[in-house]
Every structure is written in C-alpha cells, then in structure tokens.
Amino acid sequence: MTITNCTMGDIDEIFRLYKIASDFQKAKKKVTVWPDFDRELVGCEIRENRQWKITIDGEVACVWAVTFSDDQIWENSQNDAAxxxxxxxxxxxxxGNNFVAKIVDWAKVYAKQDGKDFVRLDTTGNNTGLIEHYKRSGFDFLGIVDLSDANGLPGHYSNAPVCLFEIKL
Incomplete structure (x- = not known):
C-alpha cells in the first residue's frame, strides 16, 4: 500500500470512484447523495498536490482531497491551523480495508509536518453509521450544524445539516 498525490492521469479513475460512491449512497436511502463534482475543481486540487490516493498492487484503492481552510463549513475557524x-x-x-483509519494516520503526520493543530472532516446529513465509523477512526464528533451560507459549495451542502469531526494534534 502506498499513499501518493494523484496525477492528471488519475482524474477519470477519481470520477469513476465518485460515481460509485454516489450510487452507493443512493442505494442506502436516507443518506445525502454526492452531486456531480466539477472536473476543474478536481484538476485544480491535483495541480496543487491536494488530491491523494492509496494504491495497492498498481490499482487505485481510495482517493481523497485536502484543503487548508474551510471557513464556510467550519465557521469562525479562520485562524485555526488545520x-x-x-x-x-x-x-x-x-x-473493508478501513482506509479511513489509514488516512487518519497519514493525515496526522502530514498535518504535523505542516505545522497544523487539527485534522478535520465533515459529512452531510445525520448518517449515524458514518458518524460512528469516523469516531472509531479517532475523530471527536463535534455535532451537527446548519450552515449559514452554502453558496458556492457543492450541492449536497445546501440540502442537509453538516456533521463536524476533529482530531486535535
């Protein structure tokens, strides 16, 4: 298993995995479904080395993106190093490989190397199974909030409350 930055050559695979995730969400019912994400957004993340992948035996096993500010979702967090x-x-x-735990281990090291104090993530809707999964992976569940301004965020943020998770380093 290796963790590396995605390249532009991975973009079709990233969108294939997003589609699979969205279809899985639709099948579960009563969970918020991801919209179609903007290809330029993902391309920008790749160019800025903020899109990551786990590769196993040459195959992309998992992808995720990072950012260093998230003021619309994490209101009043402008001065937080996260x-x-x-x-x-x-x-x-x-x-079944518990990639969230592997991402958490990686993110703690990555964040510390960059002088950050927190690793954070969010999810939309009150998905109790996912909340428990993130808690088992080391995150503190900070609660559920309604965003005051979802303009410019992907569509799923305007239709459901947001669950906030944090690991203090």
Missing amino acids: VYIHRIATNPNFR
Whole structure:
C-alpha cells in the first residue's frame, strides 16, 4: 500500500470512484447523495498536490482531497491551523480495508509536518453509521450544524445539516 498525490492521469479513475460512491449512497436511502463534482475543481486540487490516493498492487484503492481552510463549513475557524479532508471514495474492490483509519494516520503526520493543530472532516446529513465509523477512526464528533451560507459549495451542502469531526494534534 502506498499513499501518493494523484496525477492528471488519475482524474477519470477519481470520477469513476465518485460515481460509485454516489450510487452507493443512493442505494442506502436516507443518506445525502454526492452531486456531480466539477472536473476543474478536481484538476485544480491535483495541480496543487491536494488530491491523494492509496494504491495497492498498481490499482487505485481510495482517493481523497485536502484543503487548508474551510471557513464556510467550519465557521469562525479562520485562524485555526488545520488540514480538512474531503471526498473519501473507495474502490469497491478494496472495501473493508478501513482506509479511513489509514488516512487518519497519514493525515496526522502530514498535518504535523505542516505545522497544523487539527485534522478535520465533515459529512452531510445525520448518517449515524458514518458518524460512528469516523469516531472509531479517532475523530471527536463535534455535532451537527446548519450552515449559514452554502453558496458556492457543492450541492449536497445546501440540502442537509453538516456533521463536524476533529482530531486535535
């Protein structure tokens, strides 16, 4: 298993995994479904080395993105030094490998190397199974909030409350 930055050559695979994740969300019912994400957004993340992947035996097993500010979702966090994890999507051939825990281990090291104090992530809707999964992976569940301004965020943020998770380093 290796963790590396994604390249532009991975973009089709990233979107394939997003589609699989979205279809999985639709099948579960009563969970918020990811919209179609903007290809330029993902391309920008790749160019800025903020899109990551786990590769196993040459195959992309999992992808995610990071950012270093997330003021619309994490209101009043402008001065917080944090790494924010977004859009974890797993290749179905590798489900059950608890990639969230592996991403958490990686993110703690990554954040510390960059002088950050927190690793954070969010999810939309009140998905109790996912909340418990993130808690088991080391995150503190900070609660559920309604965003005051979802303009410019992907569509799923305007339709449901947001669950906030944090690891203090």
